[in-house]
Amino acid sequence: MNDMLETELREALTARADEVPASAVRRVRGRDYRPRTRDLRPPVAGGALACAAAAGGLAVALGLSHPSPAFAGWSAHPTSAKPDQVSAAGSSCLAKLQAISGSGADRAVSAKSGKPLLPPLSSMSQVLSDIRGPFTFLVYANSDGSANAACFEAPGFTSASEMRAAGPVTPVAADGVSVVRQSQAMSQGNGYTFIEGQAGSGVSQVTLNLTDGSTVQATTENGWFAAWWPGSVGATTATLTTSSGTTTATLPTPDLPSCPPSPPGDQQSTCASSSASGSRGPTVGMQSGGGTTAGSMVPMSAGHLSLRTPAASHHASRR
Amino acid sequence: MTIRSAVTGHADRRRAEFDQFVEDSSTGLLRTGYLIVWDLAEAEDLVQECLLAVARRWPRVRRMEHPYAYARRILVNLALRGGPARSRRQEELREAGVEREPSDDEAARELEDVGVRAELLVALGRLPPRQRAVLVLRYLEDLSEAQVAEALGCSVGTVKSSASRGLTRLQDELALDRSLIAKESS
Numbered sequence: 001m002n003d004m005l006e007t008e009l010r011e012a013l014t015a016r017a018d019e020v021p022a023s024a025v026r027r028v029r030g031r032d033y034r035p036r037t038r039d040l041r042p043p044v045a046g047g048a049l050a051c052a053a054a055a056g057g058l059a060v061a062l063g064l065s066h067p068s069p070a071f072a073g074w075s076a077h078p079t080s081a082k083p084d085q086v087s088a089a090g091s092s093c094l095a096k097l098q099a100i101s102g103s104g105a106d107r108a109v110s111a112k113s114g115k116p117l118l119p120p121l122s123s124m125s126q127v128l129s130d131i132r133g134p135f136t137f138l139v140y141a142n143s144d145g146s147a148n149a150a151c152f153e154a155p156g157f158t159s160a161s162e163m164r165a166a167g168p169v170t171p172v173a174a175d176g177v178s179v180v181r182q183s184q185a186m187s188q189g190n191g192y193t194f195i196e197g198q199a200g201s202g203v204s205q206v207t208l209n210l211t212d213g214s215t216v217q218a219t220t221e222n223g224w225f226a227a228w229w230p231g232s233v234g235a236t237t238a239t240l241t242t243s244s245g246t247t248t249a250t251l252p253t254p255d256l257p258s259c260p261p262s263p264p265g266d267q268q269s270t271c272a273s274s275s276a277s278g279s280r281g282p283t284v285g286m287q288s289g290g291g292t293t294a295g296s297m298v299p300m301s302a303g304h305l306s307l308r309t310p311a312a313s314h315h316a317s318r319r
Numbered sequence: 320m321t322i323r324s325a326v327t328g329h330a331d332r333r334r335a336e337f338d339q340f341v342e343d344s345s346t347g348l349l350r351t352g353y354l355i356v357w358d359l360a361e362a363e364d365l366v367q368e369c370l371l372a373v374a375r376r377w378p379r380v381r382r383m384e385h386p387y388a389y390a391r392r393i394l395v396n397l398a399l400r401g402g403p404a405r406s407r408r409q410e411e412l413r414e415a416g417v418e419r420e421p422s423d424d425e426a427a428r429e430l431e432d433v434g435v436r437a438e439l440l441v442a443l444g445r446l447p448p449r450q451r452a453v454l455v456l457r458y459l460e461d462l463s464e465a466q467v468a469e470a471l472g473c474s475v476g477t478v479k480s481s482a483s484r485g486l487t488r489l490q491d492e493l494a495l496d497r498s499l500i501a502k503e504s505s
Contacts, residue, residue, distance in 0.1 A: 005490060006486070009458050010458045013459040016354055019353075019359075024359060025346050028345045
């Protein structure tokens, strides 16, 4: 019986592996994995994450003290957009998101039914634009916030990702925030960390407190907040400003990837983190009630976006 | 030849070697990653992370006897270590209605039509990632139990027991599916 099962298993696995489309292989091959240093040596700053065996598994990371020149112009506070900056980024992001949303073999489907795991979304809206010098970070979401996409636009570079909450979205408290994700990604070989989430209707400002002691002020719009910063330092708390003052909210621990095994003799191992998907954390806030403010949203073209599985936080980038 | 040009030439060779490694390994890594995490987009992310890690260690990795095995080990490690949040979300997805509803006539008819391979794939998709990884490495990549143990960083005994449990679970799932088909048909 086992022999027959093993034979069937081999055939099934091979058939499943054959589903990997050539386009996916091309995307993987098309990335530039080489560190921007001579001789393929590990970078020593910005994006490098030292693997520390600290209690709780938190990693100590290098961060904002030596931001990469690739992020020149970045600011810890949002800046004003240049004319057409948001619309231009929006066009690039929409094209990127359409490209990675996939269709046919590119799209995540149920192994059982062959149908898309997620219902198609007829529309998504841009809910937030975070501007920091020449960089534009856009957040898109559906009406109940259960599905969203984020897009990072830098000069000559666009990176997009999309995800969906696994379960029902708990309304965020009026004076709280709910982190959708805090992730790390790469832009032209340089690591950066971004966070996005929903902010209660009473929250006027969100300031992120990073583990290296620095702070980054998030953009807060339409019931959402978002920010990004060079490097791989995570934000563990946020200072929320409301009409009654400020409070400190604890953020879900970033789901940082573990260090891969080091080759023999590699005693000074650094573990670079290119991405880490965080699951939908619990609503952070002191009081219940309130809800997500709808606000004004810029509609994207209907029928162009569909999101992947909850597990899939898909990144694509182009140089 | 100057010292500078010699150093530059050496670096260029390493880069060319790495580029060739990416060319040669990406298909295999993507197939393996896809089968372990069961999601193409996530597999792409993992392979990219994996190749980034290899790139950073390339001066050492290139001297290894089997650089691909090392990359595969990183890939498996990334796939399984990132597992808790992924597993939780996948579990919630199942609860959200992706699983079969036996009372649904249409679904039952669809199920009736699928072959053994499709049933097996469904059952495989339900396995915990670590069990699935063992089966993928054993039966897709044809690795020995010792090689699987090396890739997963566990003992041969653990590989044996995981493979056995995985196969048993697949058998059980197949038997369950077929009994449901029989029940619906009768």
